[in-house]
Amino acid sequence: MEEVDVFIVGAGAAGLMAACTIVNSTVGSGLSVRVFERQEKAGSKILASGNGRCNLGHSGSLAGHYRGADPDFVLPVFKLVDEDTYAKIFRNLGVLLVEDEAGRLYPRTMRSDTVQTALLNASAAKVKVDYGIEVFDIKPANSQNDSFVIRFRSAEIAKKSKRAPKDNSEQIKDGQLRAKTVIIASGGKSQPQLSGHESGYTLAEGLGHSRTELYPVLVPLELEDAGRWKRSSGQRVRAEAYYLSRSGISSPPSAGEFLFTDYGVSGIAAMELAEAVVKDPSMLKGDLIFDLLPEMSEESLSDFILSQIKLHPDYSWEELLIGLLPQDILIILLRNLKAEAEIEKTKKGSISIARAMKNLSRPVRGTRGFKFAQLTAGGISTDEVNPETMESKICPRLFLCGEILDVNGDTGGYNLRWAFSSAYVAGKSAAAACNQVSV
Numbered sequence: 183m184e185e186v187d188v189f190i191v192g193a194g195a196a197g198l199m200a201a202c203t204i205v206n207s208t209v210g211s212g213l214s215v216r217v218f219e220r221q222e223k224a225g226s227k228i229l230a231s232g233n234g235r236c237n238l239g240h241s242g243s244l245a246g247h248y249r250g251a252d253p254d255f256v257l258p259v260f261k262l263v264d265e266d267t268y269a270k271i272f273r274n275l276g277v278l279l280v281e282d283e284a285g286r287l288y289p290r291t292m293r294s295d296t297v298q299t300a301l302l303n304a305s306a307a308k309v310k311v312d313y314g315i316e317v318f319d320i321k322p323a324n325s326q327n328d329s330f331v332i333r334f335r336s337a338e339i340a341k342k343s344k345r346a347p348k349d350n351s352e353q354i355k356d357g358q359l360r361a362k363t364v365i366i367a368s369g370g371k372s373q374p375q376l377s378g379h380e381s382g383y384t385l386a387e388g389l390g391h392s393r394t395e396l397y398p399v400l401v402p403l404e405l406e407d408a409g410r411w412k413r414s415s416g417q418r419v420r421a422e423a424y425y426l427s428r429s430g431i432s433s434p435p436s437a438g439e440f441l442f443t444d445y446g447v448s449g450i451a452a453m454e455l456a457e458a459v460v461k462d463p464s465m466l467k468g469d470l471i472f473d474l475l476p477e478m479s480e481e482s483l484s485d486f487i488l489s490q491i492k493l494h495p496d497y498s499w500e501e502l503l504i505g506l507l508p509q510d511i512l513i514i515l516l517r518n519l520k521a522e523a524e525i526e527k528t529k530k531g532s533i534s535i536a537r538a539m540k541n542l543s544r545p546v547r548g549t550r551g552f553k554f555a556q557l558t559a560g561g562i563s564t565d566e567v568n569p570e571t572m573e574s575k576i577c578p579r580l581f582l583c584g585e586i587l588d589v590n591g592d593t594g595g596y597n598l599r600w601a602f603s604s605a606y607v608a609g610k611s612a613a614a615a616c617n618q619v620s621v
């Protein structure tokens with residue numbers, strides 16, 4: 183049976199970074215490293231990230247931007263991989279980082295493929311990556327627990343075997359190898375059309391780990407009244423909104439651009455509200471409460487509307503309010519208001535329109551699910567992993583990093599920051615474990 187020093191499950195953000203870290207470190211340079219990837223290419227989510235621009239980090243403090251059972255679990259990792267170290271890691275890969283006006287970090291080329299290719303280049307000489315291979319079982323090789331046996335099969339065969347009837351004569355052709363250390367970097371289950379998959383959780387569970395419930399987050403929301411708002415599909419509005427549950431609990435507000443769609447609402451600001459929606463235990467979902475003009479108080483908005491009435495007494499409501507909102511959103515808002523009562527062109531009418539614009543309530547049906555989620559919340563329990571090394575506390579020489587863990591960050595680069603940083607720590611620690619020296 184083939185034997186390697188380090189075996190890595192997954193050639194995504196974390197798996198590639200772990201591989202590079204090992205072979206480019208002093209302790210790891212002589213180690214044999216093997217990576218198996220289910221997909222036909224590496225880093226599918228790196229390529230899709232940041233609309234193809236790879237928003238891989240954020241300047242400033244990282245504390246407070248992560249959730250999970252223990253939000254502070256990430257802090258020792260970010261102490262080891264602080265902002266300067268992070269920039270240096272990428273500089274050593276030949277990738278310069280730049281920051282936009284909001285503090286988001288990108289490769290200077292503003293291209294995701296720069297990051298994916300740089301990671302592959304830096305590992306190419308010393309790491310063997312096999313594509314289209316699914317790891318389906320990892321077990322300690324013996325009672326001394328000094329190595330692991332990894333079982334794998336062609337991902338295509340794995341797919342077919344799920345579809346095939348039980349009596350199908352086709353055999354699953356699988357193989358095995360042995361490794362001193364294993365890094366599971368298999369990511370989350372969101373967006374299976376890219377690379378999301380659940381098998382990594384099963385592998386970790388097979389080695390004694392537990393997982394928390396998985397939720398799709400950073401995902402568009404379906405709204406009950408989407409049919410009535412169909413005309414506004416495709417319209418974008420800069421607004422603020424929060425989720426209000428039926429039991430009266432409100433989420434923190436999310437501000438930015440909301441995209442109204444034929445099923446509900448999308449855009450980063452809307453997707454940030456998904457976590458409150460999925461974690462609402464109520465069977466009956468609550469409402470999104472929009473402030474469509476957050477930059478104006480209700481009073482200054484109604485004063486503005488009243489001034490327009492005085493300036494243009496012959497205008498219709500649509501003509502009077504044309505500069506405030508995209509036209510189709512305005513038309514539906516007015517139609518809904520008029521359905522309740524005729525609105526007079528008076529101070530009272532101005533106040534009720536201002537109030538409607540600043541308190542638009544739309545009922546939530548749910549999220550669009552894992553297929554459309556940018557992230558999986560929940561994962562392997564962090565209290566079973568040492569955040570100084572990313573080594574399992576349950577199974578020595580097993581390391582876990584990236585999205586598979588119960589860590590989910592805000593939008594703005596925090597998730598790739600976590601995947602790359604935790605993988606860097608896991609890579610260093612796995613190399614040290616192989617050589618039995620401390621990091």
Ligand SMILES: Cc1cc2nc3c(=O)[nH]c(=O)nc-3n(C[C@H](O)[C@H](O)[C@H](O)COP(=O)(O)OP(=O)(O)OC[C@H]3O[C@@H](n4cnc5c(N)ncnc54)[C@H](O)[C@@H]3O)c2cc1C
Binds near residue numbers: 219231318599
């Ligand atoms: C559309 C989209 C846009 C995003 N944009 C951003 C962004 O701009 N900024 C940001 O910070 N984050 C972003 N994210 C999130 C970020 O991409 C992920 O959090 C990050 O890629 C997680 O890294 P990972 O290595 O843990 O998992 P992944 O990158 O998902 O890699 C896991 C790899 O493991 C492989 N794998 C799984 N199971 C097995 C198995 N059993 N055998 C073999 N291989 C296996 C998978 O095929 C996959 O290639 C985005 C996500 C999506 C979907």
